[in-house]
Structure formats: C-alpha cells, structure tokens
Amino acid sequence: MAAAQRMVVIGANAAGMSAASQARRLKGAGDLEIVALERGGHTSYSACGIPYWIGGDVTDAGDLIARTPEQHRERDIELRLHTEVTELDPDRGRVRVRGSDPASETWLGFDHLVLATGARPLRPPLPGIDAPGVHGVQTLDDGRALLDDLEKTETARPADAPRRAVVIGAGYIGVEMAEALIRRGYRVTVLDRAEQPMTTLDPDMGRLVHEAMCRMGIETVTGATVTAVAADRDGRARAVVTEDAEHEADVVVLGLGVRPETGLARAAGLPLGDSGGLLTDLAMRVRGRENIWAGGDCAEVLDLVSGRTRHIALGTHANKHGQVIGTNIGGGYATFPGVVGTAVSKVCDLEIARTGLLESQAASAGLRFVTVTVESSSRAGYYPGAAPMHVKMLAEHRTGRLLGVQIVGREGAGKRVDIAAVALTAGMTVEQMTSLDLGYAPPFSPLWDPVLVAARKAAAQVRRAGTH
Template sequence: MSKDRIVIIGGDAAGMSAASKIRRVNPDRDILVLEKTAHTSYSACGMPYYIGGLIDDIDSLVARSPATFRDKYAIDVRTGHEVVAIDPIAQRVMIRHNGRADISEAFDQLLIATGACPYCPDVPGAGADGIFGLSTLASGIRIKEFIEQNKPKNAVVVGGGYIGLEMAEALVRQNLKVSLIQLGREVMDTLDPDMGALVSQALRDIGVNLYLSEEFEAFESTNGKVQAVVTNQRTLPADIVILGMGVRPNSKLAEAAGIELSVKNAIKVDDRMRTATANIWAAGDCVATVHRLTGQPFYVALGTVANKQGLIAGTNLSGGDACFPGVVGTAVSKICKVEVARTGLQEKELQNLDFDYAAETVKTRTRAGYYPGAGRITVKLIGEKGSGRLLGAQIVGMEGAAKRIDIIATALTARMTVTDLIDLDLSYAPPFSPVWDPVQTAARQLLKKL
C-alpha cells in the first residue's frame, strides 16, 4: 500500500491533516493535493477576527502555506486546481486549471475533503455584488477588501448562527450599522430559545439591530450591486450582506460520481472515513458523522472535527487503524464579551426523539462571588427522567464560562447520570469557580425534577 498514489481533493483542515499524517508515516508516498483556491491549512474560524480588526495579519491564519507543504513535506500541492469530476472506475479525477479542463490525474486512493459552503437560497438578486459568504480564506480577504474600498455604512447579516453572529460583531467593530435577520425566535438556534435570548441581548448591547422571527425573501440590487435585503416584514438598506444561514456540504462532485450520501447530502462514511465506493475516502465538512448520543447520522461543519477526521483518514491511508467515533454536538463561540457553549441534545431535538426529559437553568457566577471579575453565568442542563441520564447542556456567560461545556461533553460521552455529574471532583479555587461549580449547581437543581 505504501507505494500507491494518494490524491486529496481540498487543501484545508481535513485534507492537509491527512496529507501530513501520511507523509510522517510514509516518507516516500506519492501524495497529490488539488486545491481550488490559492491557500492551504488556514483557520476559517479566525476570519471574523481578521475582518473585525482583532487580528491584523491574514498570514497568521495560515498554519502552513502550499510552499511549506511542497518544500518541507514533499507534498505535491497544486493550488488553483479545481477537480470537476471523479471517475471511480478508471480511478481518475478531472481537473480545471487556468481555463484548461483537459487535465486528469490517476489515483490509487482518493480522499475527498471539499469542505462546505455558505447556504444561500435561490432568491432574486442572489448574484449581486456585496453579498458574501464566509468559508474560504479568499472569501475573508474579499470581505475585508470590500469594506476598505467601498466603506459600506449599512450591513445586513442574514441568519443568526455562529458565523452570522461573529460577523455581526466584526462589522460593529468596523463601525458599520449592523442589522441581523433571523427566522427563529432568538439567534443561535443550536441553543434553546430561553438561552438564545441571552445571546440576542448581547448583540443588542453592542448595537446590532435584531429582526427576529422574520423571513428573508430577496435581495434588491442596482447595477449589480446589492442595495437592500427584503424580508416578509420590511426592506433593510444594505451596502454589504453576510450570509449566515449555515453551510452545506460540498458533495456535488461525490454525488455525480455515484458516491453514497447521508443526511443533509453530506457524504456517507464509516468510522474509518471510507465512503461506500472502493478506494474513495472522505473527511471534514463534506461528510456526515455520527451523533454519539443518538447513534444517528449527524452533520456538523467544525474545524476541530475536520482536523480530527483528516488525521483519522491519514492514519488509515498510511497503514494504521483509527476510528472517528462521532460527536456529541459540542460547539462554542464568543460574541462580544459573552461566551456561548452547547453540547448534547437541545429540547427541540429531544422532543423529536420522544425523550422524556427535564431541563433546569441556574444563574450563578463564574468565580467566587467576592473574587474580582466574578461574572454572570447561566447554565441549562437537560436530563432524562427515570434513568437520570445527562442529555445536554447550554452555557451563556462571561469570561471563563464556556469551556465548562467540556466537562459535560466528557460526561455525555461516558453516559453519566446527573448524579454522577454532582459527584465529580471538579476543581475549585476562588479565581476559578464558586465552591460548587456552576455545572454542579445546575445538576443539583435538575436532579429534583428527574
């Protein structure tokens, strides 16, 4: 196996994690990476901070450049190379490069790491200038340049997920007047609305105009430039629009090649990151994974998952044996001073799954009450009635609040009960926590309802 050729489509988190791992294990392996854009191994998650001006140097977001991979890792990275078709029988990929479309390359093993792209519904005006999704490093650079060159005044963010909210904050930092349209009752619908309301308030506090429970309908444009965003209730002037309605897996290539898909049209893979088609693997934002609590297929696009899956694919492609066990739905973000985290299942998901659950929310402090900097923290905890099993948690609070979600992510993975959580020997000192950690205070209250 060590002599056959590996082709990787996509040079970001999953693709380059795999390529690097293979190179470390197989120094002589023929590894070809085909990347559509000019960049490799960049932190897409860091782009809102670059656009907002918190990070000055775009290069700091690039972990390793194409030249580094070529020179130091002897990995044949070809940027500006877009794969336009996969032939799984002939084991070749067809490539578009510099206007030419007659190039193809053979593979023995193929890894699809094509990522995801921002969702934009097919509405009038969707092609106008000034409408941006944020996914590639190039898209981040384009947004920053657009702001610098066009000095837009009014920004509209369509959708209140993580990227939408982080971008709303970034645009406020750049002194734009920012409006945000959200279909749901509150922003961030990966939280239950009672917790999302705390995040909505954090956005209002920095001056974002929220239009909640409002449906996005169309863009208005003049001379191909966006002018306004139309909802079912109003028309908002817009010099720049950010798409924050989530992402969709880039799975069209795989689908066209007859590779089996899963939920949300993400590519179906097993826990080794193998697709259902021989010699073709996939990893990162383009694949579906498994939710460890439900055992069901689950789609999530996160840099950390993509990195891990890339490493797993790379391990298996270089003669090792590694599994990706799935996720428990952990995510974290910082919106202004407010930290937001979630893991496990939220109420909506539990209702769909017919769980008999109870939820409890407590408001307490991140540190001992008397210690300087003790900030607010709200913890919502959900458990199963009867069994007492822990099912999920959501945290909104000030500095130090969010990383506590990892305690719950770990406890969920171990299938702990709420009582088990109360029994944990968690760390305490006044600069870090009240004497009962907030997650244990929430657990004590929840236990009474189970």
C-alpha cells in the first residue's frame, strides 16, 4: 500500500477547512493526512456575522462558529492552532512552521498545499490609528476586543450621557457596523472619502443609501479625508480628525475593506493579480503549480462579466472554493467557473444589493452600455407593507446583454438581485429577461416584478440606441 499523501492547509477558516473537510469526505486518513495550520485560535467561523454579534442580535460568539477545532480533529484533521507559517518553499514542497515557541521553527513537507490565508483589514498609516479604542472587525478576536471595549465604555458612562462611535469607511462592513452601534444606543458617524457611501454601487444609487442612512439618524459624512486619530491623555482614541472637522468618539471602528493576505505567497514568487490576490486556474490550482491550491479571501476570482480577475472577500465564495479544492485533492473533479459580483447587505431596514458591473467597471472593461433606473414596489401597491424599490440596470449596447443590476429598497429588495445574478451567469439579454416567469402574488411582487420593469425599460433603451 502506498504511503499516505499529506495535504497542508494554511488558514483554518472558510476556504481552508471546507477544503480539508471535503478532501476528508473523499479520502480516509490512510490515504490522506491532513494538517491545518492556523495563526489564531478559532476555526470555521462566520466573520460576516461579527456585526450582528456586536449589535446584540447574536449573543454568543460560539454561534458564529460552524465547526470547532475539536470537531475538525474528530474527523482526522490534524489542527495546529496558534501556529504561523513563516515561509513557503513550493519547489521543495515544504513550508516553514512556527508554533507556540517562537524560537523553534521546523519545515513541514506537503504533497498538496492549500493557501487559505484570508485577508487583512486596511489600516491606513495615520497618526493614532493604532491607539486603544480603534478597532478592526475582521476576526473573532477583533470582535471580542471591540465588544469588551464597548461594554467597558457603556459601564463607565452615565446612562444618559450620549455614547458616540465613529466608523471609518462606508462600505459593507462600515454600514453593518453603523447599524450594530445604533442598536447599542450609540450616536454614529460614518466617514467616507467617496462622494457617496457604498462605492460598491454607482453614485446615484449610493445617494439613496446616503439619504436613508440620514433618516435612520446615522450621520454620514462623505468626501471626508481622515488625517489622524486624536488621543486623550491616556493615549486612548477620543476623536477622528478629518481635513475639515474633528469627530469625537468613544470608540472608532475601521470599515475600510480588506486586502488579500499574500505576503508569504509573494515572497515565494507565486503569481498574484492586480489586487494582490493569488491567481488560480478554474480548478483553484495556483497558476503554473500542480500541487498548490488557493481559495477564499487570499485569491482573486474571475469576473464572468468583465472577463477580468477581481478580489472579492466573501464567505460564500470561500466555501465554494474550499469545496472545489477538497474535491480535486480528494481525487474528484470540480471547478469554480467565476463570479458575477453579487453582494447584498442591509443597514437597519434598508436592503442594498448589486450584481455584475457598475458603470465605472463596465467602462473600464471596454464595454459600451445603456443604463436605466426605475422606482417600483416590493409588493402589489395595495398590499400592506409595499415599499418603494429602486432598480438600476446596465445592458450592453447593441447586444442588449445584461451587464449589471443594483437594487436599493426595503424588505424583499436584497435577494431580488439573485434574478439578475442567474441571468448574468446565463448571458441573457435584457429583452429575454422581459419575459422571465418570475413568481407573482400580491404579497410578493407587483404584477410586473421590479426587475422586469427595469428590463423592459432597458430593452427599450437598447433598441433606441441600436441604430448608432
């Protein structure tokens, strides 16, 4: 009998542990040894759930953990926590590992290496940015630290004194954290350099989010360039300073997005894309490497609409990547064909969704397109709870191919983007979309679903522009 092969996984979260679990499903311990190396102390948790933990919707951090270290170990996955990899040696098939004793480093050989090193939050090199009271929200430990700090603040202050929080960055994490802090009773200010919050939307749609945030009592300052975090006498953050103003804060949260954590890969000469993420083939092998795989937030993904690779940190992609990698290492066959750029978020009762390309992305992909925006309703107009829903649609000039959809509305708005996500994947034209057989009943939709209304308008626009 042949000796077991060894699969080494770096990063024991979504992509890494999905890969490990799936490989284990397909191959027993006698055929495949699996070693997972994790810098932190947790496995397989939902980083996307952290805002809801902070906001109090989730009371136990344990609920965010899909699988504990023990559960992985029970399935014959050797898991080494608080273990850092300090060097990759792809050519000799080994990685250098530093355990709890920083002095002792050893080489660990692999037959298959899975890079699932995730992403790190952006932390601009500003004065005071590392002061106590300034928090990232990328890991469970970050969440714990923030929560402890909030509880301390809340205990220390008299109940009637206003609690103030500043969130730097008005992207997904930023707005979700704004909601969380509002729910804890904070006066929240969100600062963003851009013209509108949610730069994952076009500015006209971002403006709708801006207006809604104002109505929710979230002060949203756009065009704000943060220059420093000011500290009090004890060195603790007390205000965020911009070019124009100083925003006092009991607590500061960083919501500036993330970058792929690929320092090791870069040092080892592995191929990285424009965003610094690992480049893979469709089977999730690192390009040009037979036995090195990468997935999750450290990898770039193929955008099926623009034809380019992009960096999109999203747990749902990470899990799919892990599934594909584990299947392939386990001797099966699977591919990850790419993404269409779907994302959905909410801030209080506002739902925000997008898929495909923004105007700026379409232009930079060399596409010529028409855009339409419609205001429709989440339900039949006469049905209680019907709320306005704004849908923006981009379609390619001449071909009429759907290029992107953005939706801002209340209940029922967010997941409607899935209609467009599937249509994008299938390469449908907006004309084809006008006859889609979508679910209709008064509690669920007007007679013409808002997505169909937009498709009709876009198709008409394509026809009108068709002669040029």
